[in-house]
Amino acid sequence: MNKFIYMFEEGNREMRHIVGGKGANLAEMTKIGLPVPPGFTVSTDACKNYYEEGRTLSLHVKEELFTSLQQLEQKTGKKLGSVQNPLFVSVRSGAVFSMPGMMDTVLNLGMNDETVIGMGDLTGNPRFAYDSYRRFIQMFADVVLGVDGYFFERELERYREDKGYKTDPEMQTEDWKIMIDIFKGLVEEHAGKEFPTDPHEQLLLSIEAVFDSWNNERANIYRRLHHIPHDLGTAVNIQSMVFGNMGEDSGTGVAFTRNPSTGEAKLYGEYLINAQGEDVVAGIRTPQPISTMQQAMPEVFAQFSETCKRLEEHYGDMQDIEFTVERGQLYLLQTRNGKRTAPASIKIAVDMVEENVLTKEEALLRVDPDQLHQLLHRRIDEGFKREVLVQGLPASPGAATGKIVFDADDADRLVKEGEKVILIRPETTPDDIHGIIAAEAVVTSRGGMTSHAAVVARGMGKACICGCEGMKIDMQKKTITMGETTLSYLDTITIDGTTGEVLAGEVPMVEPELSNEFQLLLTWADAHRRMKVRANADNPEDAGKARGFGAEGIGLCRTEHMFMDAARVPIVREMILAETMNERKEALRKLLPMQQEDFTGIFKEMGDLPVTIRLLDPPLHEFLPDKEELLIEVTKLEMHDPYGEKTKEKQQLLRKVRELDEFNPMLGHRGCRLGMTHPEIYEMQAKAIFYAASSLKLSGQSVSPEIMIPLVGHVNELKAMRRVVVDAAAAAAEETGVNIEYTVGTMIEVPRAALTADKIAAEADFFSFGTNDLTQTTFGYSRDDAEGKFLQRYVDDDILEANPFVKLDQEGVGRLVHMGVSLGREAKPGLKAGICGEHGGEPSSIAFCENESLDYVSCSPFRVPVARLAAAQAAIKKAQTPLSV
């Protein structure tokens, strides 16, 4: 027979899945001898049983319940329903995962016309007893019988008006007795039955009500939002009541063992003398800072401080505690790990190591790497209450304020005049690049996380919101409309690229910080991690930033952004539109010194750290004008001046754009497929790399270029492209007289590459898993299309556990990564392998990489500290996992 109920003494903190989070902590505190009012927990198993039995408490559960109640009565020396020595209990839900405020609570259970007298006698305060009684009726009616509190409030209001009272404290014992009768009448009227005066009946009904509340609408929505399984059920904690409102030697409060905002090692919180928890919440009286308790109740404060310390040491973490003082006696009602800001999280972890509460390993595991991220960007002050006009995709993190502009030229001009601007466009193209560079941030109404705007902005570490479909842009009127609000050219807005939110006007900001504690924590992380952390960086600025954040190399240097520079786009187009190989080579000849300069800058920043350079990847049409805009232009020209020179010129351009146009560019003529059909482009790029490396080597700096061929699906592609690079290296060495050490590897970013990794390894010095594209092809999702159209819904509806572009899908994509690494290393033991998709900066994905024995992760510069910590956590956890698993 199952056991359904556990006395607090029987449980511990490991039993969260049976007795819920709250029950587990109450049990744990009881176990270590802290003053917890006695009680027991009706387990989640009982809840499941309740639903299995068609929403009925089974006989078995009821029997255990009354046995447990007897034990509680023995322990407290009180008895439920007794007039002389009545026991009162609270009934609180306590789920496995915290669902704050989502389910119901009943306090003071056990009250009736007899026990109220006993309480009055015992406390010497009949008025308090009757006040408690009427509160209980109202709460019970609301929670258990479904009678809205409004009816009770209205009658109380009427009564006070009749009596001429302004506040409740003016109500006397007799007044409350009258109200109790009125309240009972209300119950009968609205619930259609008498208020139950039998405390045992009250208890059963309350437990049922809590179980029922597991399935109420708000709980269901909350679980959906937070991806909590619906079949876990909730536990119910039955705990003997203690009263903080028994006079000046009583009180109640909430405290953190350290400051949750700054991390300062000092009690933080507030309390009220002579009050119950409700009063704190109701906000009628202003609570006092916890520090003042030292003077008001010195002994209790000392005991409380001592208890906080014990709890922290016991849990090895900062605690969030609810307590009540009843006549000078401290009781703990709840403890849990306290939520905290990112700076606090770091400071607490570091301090606790210095206090010998935590080992460094434990401290490293305490800090949520995702939380660090916010510290690395300018951000909106947490204290500021946001009024969000519209929300788009959080395409590039950070916050920015500026005046609205709709055109790259305007942006450029205004910034030169000293303004700060935010560039708003339906989409961006390479033509807008000078505007993006000038602007503080970019917002687009179309496109996803991999759109031009998103990729360029992330590359520049500039805030960006994409796919902001709720923002209607009128390019002619130069306005944006979001719901009721319309803003115009040069109006000021603030955007939060971390959340995707757009706010009106200017708002308070916090600058990024890398505190001493943060630095220290990261040095510990470095000592504990096995994997290297590199950054994705395409230019010297980002490379510099990355080194500043501790990157140990560049894992992905995309060369296409160099092609998108405004000054170069005309030459790139010349190359694309070339009709003859000579014309193309001439354009490439002009590009070469520019590329060389790019590489020189990056190599200089990175010193002898490895720099993985990916040769040109995107389809060529990305460098041409937008087809739709051109089509409109040509249509207009054809109507006005059908035989004009400009018409002909644009028609020809349109023809070329159409020729290069693709149905599915993601799966089209790009990556090494471009190198295969236009080896002269890759040759130029390789030469630029070797020229840059050679001249640096001559000046005494050694460099470590790793040349990466994108989108390889068959070993023969890599073989051919490797040959182009090797030949370019030989030619460059011949010309410069300098030999450069280099390696040639490939991205693994289409399933076929992973499936045939053994073959591909033969031609590769390294593998870099491009998990963005690998996720797209493994799922068959175009990220740009999926995120706006169905992916969010999939995540909301629990079809998928998480957005696979954010967290690596270990079950599917991960299986391919596993095959890729193992097949590759079977064929070539010790083959270097890393990851350079955006997952490289996401903690759960980093843990996966550690378990797959990758050599490094590479992520955006701002994510490097996150990755350093996450890699350390993964290594520590892996070491802790028994080998047999």
Add this chain to the structure above:
Amino acid sequence: MNKFIYMFEEGNREMRHIVGGKGANLAEMTKIGLPVPPGFTVSTDACKNYYEEGRTLSLHVKEELFTSLQQLEQKTGKKLGSVQNPLFVSVRSGAVFSMPGMMDTVLNLGMNDETVIGMGDLTGNPRFAYDSYRRFIQMFADVVLGVDGYFFERELERYREDKGYKTDPEMQTEDWKIMIDIFKGLVEEHAGKEFPTDPHEQLLLSIEAVFDSWNNERANIYRRLHHIPHDLGTAVNIQSMVFGNMGEDSGTGVAFTRNPSTGEAKLYGEYLINAQGEDVVAGIRTPQPISTMQQAMPEVFAQFSETCKRLEEHYGDMQDIEFTVERGQLYLLQTRNGKRTAPASIKIAVDMVEENVLTKEEALLRVDPDQLHQLLHRRIDEGFKREVLVQGLPASPGAATGKIVFDADDADRLVKEGEKVILIRPETTPDDIHGIIAAEAVVTSRGGMTSHAAVVARGMGKACICGCEGMKIDMQKKTITMGETTLSYLDTITIDGTTGEVLAGEVPMVEPELSNEFQLLLTWADAHRRMKVRANADNPEDAGKARGFGAEGIGLCRTEHMFMDAARVPIVREMILAETMNERKEALRKLLPMQQEDFTGIFKEMGDLPVTIRLLDPPLHEFLPDKEELLIEVTKLEMHDPYGEKTKEKQQLLRKVRELDEFNPMLGHRGCRLGMTHPEIYEMQAKAIFYAASSLKLSGQSVSPEIMIPLVGHVNELKAMRRVVVDAAAAAAEETGVNIEYTVGTMIEVPRAALTADKIAAEADFFSFGTNDLTQTTFGYSRDDAEGKFLQRYVDDDILEANPFVKLDQEGVGRLVHMGVSLGREAKPGLKAGICGEHGGEPSSIAFCENESLDYVSCSPFRVPVARLAAAQAAIKKAQTPLSV
């Protein structure tokens, strides 16, 4: 030490890789005692050695060569260079894979000023001897010394003119002697050295020349075209000469053992009395049919017929034979399996079973399934010499002739007036569907094998060419230009959808045939195959065709083509453009009876055979007007009538089109993702299936619907969509009172589905591998983009072995299919699995399916006979393969 040279007696037909195809067959014929002029083969190993040694014959090879020559001299009793009894040899290349005419041959080697006298004496015909000598000089000079034959022809011409001769036969012995001197002078002049008179030197130089010819340009191009490895090398056959030009009792000819065109069991070929092989080729004299040899040389003919029979029995196949008769003595110079037409191939295989030459298994293996395909479509007469105007992608097989039209309405109107038309469009859309139905065939200049035109035409079994980029369409002038040729509206063209070729005018056609032999062969195939063969069919006509060809069910019934019917497109658009759920449901309510009618028709055709119906798959924007055309229209309207009603209406339509527009539709909001966000569509389709099935069941016909959910990537998608189908089934059963047996399964067409097939199997009654899309996602290729832009080049350059959309890529995609089947069956033993991509009709892919133990293949109706044969071949071969492999 390697052996480099093999006497014919030492070889056999298994040694093709060492002695080449010709050498192996000469050895085999020698082995079985047929009259082959003695000789030996210098092996491919010698060729490789020649290249390894820097294009030099090593001492070792030379030593073996002279030993072999001595053996040959002993065998023939003649001696190279001897005046009394000279040996003459031919030197012919013979590669592992036939490369006809690609490499060089030298005849009559051994001739010089002395041996020519010996030959004159021996033959009693000095004129013949000197003629042979001058021919040898010319041939040797051309092949070995690189002197163009033109110089020799010119001098001969001049001499004849001087002498007043009109033809060579007027030349006398003395004339030839003079020419020989002149020819020798020409060699010295152009080759810069004397003509080598030492026969041993001649032999060495000739062997080197053949080895060199392995690497000449035309040989290299040929190998690239036919995907023959470059490192195989060629063998050289040295064979004693026999002379067919020694008088009326001599001759030479070429024959097939059966008619290669019809398969009739009768010798077929031609010969010339008193001639050498050259004369047959030169076409100066007209050869006689081989049958006349019976009267001219009855004994030889009898011997030849007997020999042919022996060869057929020995090789178990029809032979293509070269022979020479020297003074009444028959010699065989070559035999090989003869090329034949598809009807001949079938007839020969069936006849040979009846003649007890072959077992049924052997006969089944003799017929190339790919060749059958041409018999199932109307085709251009093989005898007709094509002048191809332009070539596009062979999107749907078959040939058709008709007048050019550029517009679906024109097509429809003209066909109603009794014309035959071919519809030419840049691309087609659902708006063109009535034009496609009316036309004989469709040609588009854009789009690939999966474009709208291609898919619709294949579905209708109508010839189609897509992506015909060499055809410039001028829609305004109504002309098409292909190279120099421009054709206009209503000009007649013929297209061959099997090859992608466009021809001018009308050309002779052959109607499809299913001969008795063909039928018989297929019944044998049915008895030998394990896998079922189903067809992909979307309408009753195709279903009927499929059954006619022997399909055992429908493996893929696409429902989107039903949506594309011209009458329905407006309702489908109503559904898509609906602003409210009610509007959408109203449109679906109108579509339901139409869908029901579709399914009723198909079920009626298929009886109780299984019918797998795939619920709606393509993205909704495919049913809307083309974005570009609409954009042009709106741009024009905005200029002419910016505030008009029509402008507003079109602007709104454009907005919706843009809203649904996708960057990568292939990876977008389609398949079950559509069903997940619009379950009402799948619900309507499921109900239409169950209503159709119910009413048929009531009328006494049982049906077997299998409902297939497309594009599942996560088991939760299938789970949710399965629920929609199950609920629709229950609702329909409730309404109709009829219970229908059905199953619900899924396509495995994205890598993630294959990788997590164990999970997905839990919700699936069957798997159908959609290898078209699986190939696209595994390679990361958009078929529409790849085929035109780089895929053909990949195949030409041997980056890929074959187009993976034609032949299943077993290494990559096949690995996923393997995982899908094995994981699926691990989780659910005996899970039914089939393939419904176009690979289902391709022999090598069918063999793969057999080896992976799939239950069925499904292909287009016209491919069903091909698949029946290929499945039988696969089963036979699998049974022959030792288990340990």
